[in-house]
Amino acid sequence: MTRHVLTGLPLARSTVPRAAHLRDVAGALATALADPATRVLAVRDGSLLLDGADRVRWLDPASARALLAVTAGSDAATRAEDGTWLLLGAHDDGAVVLALRLPDRHPLTTGGEPADVLVHLADGPVVREGWGTLRAVGASLDAHDAGLATAAVALDAWHDRHPRCPRCGAPTRVAQAGWSRVCDVDGSEHYPRTDPAVIMAVVDAHDRILLGHAAAWAPRRFSTLAGFVEAGESAEQAVRREVLEETGVEVDEVEYVGSQPWPFPASLMLGFRARATTTHVQVDGVEMADARWFTRDELTAAVAAGEVLLPGGASIARALVEQWWGRSD
Numbered sequence: 001m002t003r004h005v006l007t008g009l010p011l012a013r014s015t016v017p018r019a020a021h022l023r024d025v026a027g028a029l030a031t032a033l034a035d036p037a038t039r040v041l042a043v044r045d046g047s048l049l050l051d052g053a054d055r056v057r058w059l060d061p062a063s064a065r066a067l068l069a070v071t072a073g074s075d076a077a078t079r080a081e082d083g084t085w086l087l088l089g090a091h092d093d094g095a096v097v098l099a100l101r102l103p104d105r106h107p108l109t110t111g112g113e114p115a116d117v118l119v120h121l122a123d124g125p126v127v128r129e130g131w132g133t134l135r136a137v138g139a140s141l142d143a144h145d146a147g148l149a150t151a152a153v154a155l156d157a158w159h160d161r162h163p164r165c166p167r168c169g170a171p172t173r174v175a176q177a178g179w180s181r182v183c184d185v186d187g188s189e190h191y192p193r194t195d196p197a198v199i200m201a202v203v204d205a206h207d208r209i210l211l212g213h214a215a216a217w218a219p220r221r222f223s224t225l226a227g228f229v230e231a232g233e234s235a236e237q238a239v240r241r242e243v244l245e246e247t248g249v250e251v252d253e254v255e256y257v258g259s260q261p262w263p264f265p266a267s268l269m270l271g272f273r274a275r276a277t278t279t280h281v282q283v284d285g286v287e288m289a290d291a292r293w294f295t296r297d298e299l300t301a302a303v304a305a306g307e308v309l310l311p312g313g314a315s316i317a318r319a320l321v322e323q324w325w326g327r328s329d
Contacts, residue, residue, distance in 0.1 A: 014147025
């Protein structure tokens with residue numbers, strides 16, 4: 001049986017150790033900020049400060065403090081333990097890597113939002129005023145920058161969304177150099193949340209691929225099917241359930257092929273290839289507005305004609321399509 005393994009996924013690459021042993025060291029952030037060898041990346045709104053479109057703009061601590069003073073005020077630039085600075089890791093030579101969380105330009109609304117609204121946003125411009133979203137530039141970054149940037153965006157999103165204790169509602173304080181939050185009222189500790197989601201290339205007996213158009217997407221955007229794993233459910237069960245619920249297609253064999261984080265805001269995408277045993281498509285009309293089977297020639301023609309827009313290059317969906325397709329576009 002042919003094994004379909006995905007390697008080198010854009011947001012699953014990393015070369016810098018996370019240095020978890022430093023997180024509980026008293027004053028670790030202050031020590032790093034006092035060391036000119038420390039390197040800092042700036043993050044806000046899921047975007048990164050960049051040099052061009054394919055490289056993070058690395059700052060020394062003095063430059064990072066100056067940037068923070070301009071955007072958040074001089075008082076903010078003097079604090080180290082309030083969640084503004086996050087410990088991402090340390091190079092083999094001991095040089096520490098930090099993330100600087102700048103104030104969001106578009107703060108979260110207080111009215112809530114659908115669980116997957118950020119998962120389905122468009123990629124947007126690659127770089128605007130020196131900033132680019134991880135979603136748009138992740139595939140262009142090298143492994144060093146991609147791994148650190150993905151962790152920074154994930155932690156930034158988690159801190160934005162979890163300022164209070166889920167047990168008693170009291171405000172929490174940042175601990176472990178940004179890797180946990182602690183409630184001083186009930187003493188509970190809380191750690192970054194990751195929501196498992198399945199994403200699958202569904203292929204039939206004629207080696208056609210099933211692609212869907214979600215109701216929330218822009219016109220002509222098609223991608224592989226995906227959905228969150230429910231409580232008490234295995235990933236393989238979630239694959240079969242999601243495909244059936246969204247398109248009416250039944251699948252039997254499910255093969256795991258790879259995973260990568262998708263911090264928009266907090267997903268871990270588990271990639272699969274699934275074999276369809278039925279081919280009649282009936283979309284649910286709620287989450288999925290359209291779904292179609294494509295041969296390789298049909299998909300090539302549809303993309304060339306502009307009738308189909310494929311998922312962005314940083315996504316595991318794009319890797320799943322290209323693995324089946326036998327080409328990158």
